Amino acid sequence: MSRNILAIIQARSNSTRLPNKILLKINRKTVIQKIYENLLQSIYINNIVVATTNTKSDDNLVRILKRNQIDHYRGSHKNVYQRFLKTSKKFKADIVVRITADCPLLDIKIVDKVIKNYLDNSVQYSSNISPPSFPNGLDVEVFSRSLLEQFKNKIKSDYDKEHVTTYFRKSHKIKKINYFNKTDQSNIRLTLDDYEDYINIKNIYNYFKNKKFTIYQVIKFLNTKGKIYKRENIRNDFDELGEGQKLWKKAKGIIPGGNSFISKRGDFFLPDHWPSYYGKSKGCNIWDLENNKYIDLALMGVGTNILGYSYKPVDDAVINSIRLGNMSSLNCKEEVLLAERLIKMHTWSGMVKFAKTGADASSIAVRISRSFSGKDNIAICGYHGWHDWYLSSNLNNSKNLDSHLLQGLYTSGVPKKLKGTVYPFNYNDLAGLKKIIKNNNIGTIKMEVMRNINPENNFLNKVKEIAKKNKIVLVFDECTSGFRECFGGIHKKFKVTPDIVIYGKAISNGYPLTAVVGKEEIMQSANSSFISSTFWSDRIGYVAALKTLDEMEKNQSWIKITETGKKIKNKWKNIAKKYNLKIKITGIDALPSFNMPYLNWVKYKTYITQEMLKNKILATNSIYVSMAHKEIYLIKYFKVLDKIFKKIKSFEDGEDINKFLNSLAAQSKFGRLN
Secondary structure, rough: OOOOOEEEEOOOOOOOOOOOOOOEEOEEEHHHHHHHHHOOOOOOOOOOEEEEEEOOHHHHHHHHHHHHHOOOEEOOOOOOOHHHHHHHHOOOOOEEEEEEEEOOOOHHHHHHHHHHEEEEEEOEEEEEEEEEEOOOOOOOOEEHHHHHHHOOOOOOHHHHHHHOHHHHHHOOOOOEEOOOOOOOOOEEEEOOOHHHHHHHHHHHHHHHOOOOOOOHHHHHHHHHOOOOOOOOOOOOHHHOHHHHHHHHHHHHHHHHOOOOOOHHHHHHHHOOOOOOEEEEEEEEEEEEOOOOEEEEEEEOOOOOOOEEEEEEOHHHHHHHHHHOOOOOOOOOOHHHHHHHHHHHOOOOOOOOEEEOHHHHHHHHHHHHHHHHHHOOEEEEEEEOOOHHHHHHHHHOOOOOOHHHHOOOOOOOOOOOOHHOOOOEEOOOOOOHHHHHHHHOOOEEEEEOOOOOOOOOOOOOHHHHHHHHOOOOOEEEEEOOOOOOOOOOHHHHHOOOOOOOOEEOHHHHOOOEEEEEEEEEHHHHHHHHOOOOOOHHHHOOHHHHHHHHHHHHHHHHHHHHHHHHHHHHHHHHHHHHHOOOOOOEEEEEOOOOEEEEOOOOOHHHHHHHHHHHHOOOEEOOOOOOOOOOHHHHHHHHHHHHHHHHHHHHHHHHHOHHHHHHHOOOOOOOOOOOOO
């Protein structure tokens, strides 16, 4: 049975920023005519009508529509929802295609894709804006007239009355589908809202003259001969976003990448839906800017809060130190006390140097090692931060770290003269390490002791033997693994000692502090170089670390979080087995992770995060386990995960995952492979 598909162009003349914008001329035709002519090319649309207001300001618009034999309907100025409903009734629509009059560059192929999505799938609402991935100015929405009828009595707020479809997009009762662009271009502005937009759009039409063109041709033109108009791109549905999502969009315009720490970027979790910002945190709970409370079964401060958020004994010690003064012209005694404590824990060591970040500590260790050995070249295994010395590995080959350890790390700004100084080797690849040492005059081996892969064939001890034989400084990076499975570094578990070990993250439970612990004769080489920074001397980090170590030792935190991690791994395995899903579980017990070897894994991972978020849980496919992860939280997590795994099984059996995703798939700029 054929269905009447009606395109309704929502239009009014009294725009605040650009009055009468829909009547401006582009190649001798008004904007409204351009949109109308574009829609005429659709293979699905049966009729097109302009839904405008019954106010006097739109009288001229109506005269122009009549002159050009374009159907119209006049309705409420404020209640646009009602205007759409009455328009659809008058023109006997079965299906409505909603178009706004600020889209003169509308691409009919995209319009038809959104309509086809609606027709081919058992959905009630289809669009390309929930979330947006196409440039602003190509918005299309499709829904039935019966849906307008069904919810007419539930549209109460002025906002929903004005924006027509916001209620549909927010409702979990309505089955929806979204048409995604191949790449997210939602930051590109091609809408008509002010005079500068108008000039930009005129230039595009003038370039293509009277020829038909697609949006991809437009973007190619703007990239090569024109300019992509990228002001702050706030859509009409901006108010639908949560406070954290709004702030994240703003942040991306004024902070490179949106923030200063890549691991906390919302696009890596759930684009346009991740809360992004917090108001407070306690235990393993986080409250966002709208006071929504979440269970954090994901990052726990990216591994920093091993005892839990706002852990009172540590916070009290820090607050007291602030009252006494955090900085002065003299040194704080806690620096010495912490150094003594760490040396006592590591009887093979003799000196300690402190910093604030893992990347700084790594660079300190490298500087000291180079000073001691007299050799520049380094063999690395694992992730070691953002500094030049580390990224220079990719100067030899731009994909050097892709094939070995990391993906997507760029070298822009890294001095080319560092090329040939850093050489990556794979974990458990002893032969690869030996080859690097043989050919490259290596003075330092710097490696993560363990992340996702267990050492095989006594790998760590053999690395130490090679280092000793070749008079190479062995540096263990335990910024992530330290204090999780042992009181100290995980190297203790394997009974192998390095020349230098680096600690960060968990050592001070969320307060900035990292430590470089090493043998005295090597650490003394720091005096032959210059290693110094003002804020390495503040009191807070030392106080927090001392108290954190006290609490760890008292509670035997490493034993408890390891036991919790083992439970999590077993439960993952059992639920996957229940639904006959393939699963690969990796990581140390205190930092477990999993993936599924399926073609759609990235989408499944995104779906996991999406569904967990609906249940007020922050989760992905790995967990930094903390002392705050009590059984009550795990019970809720696994109850939700059971349903998610069941659904993933249905996706593997043929159900379309795309119909259930409310966002683009999570982005992945880099991946840690060890």
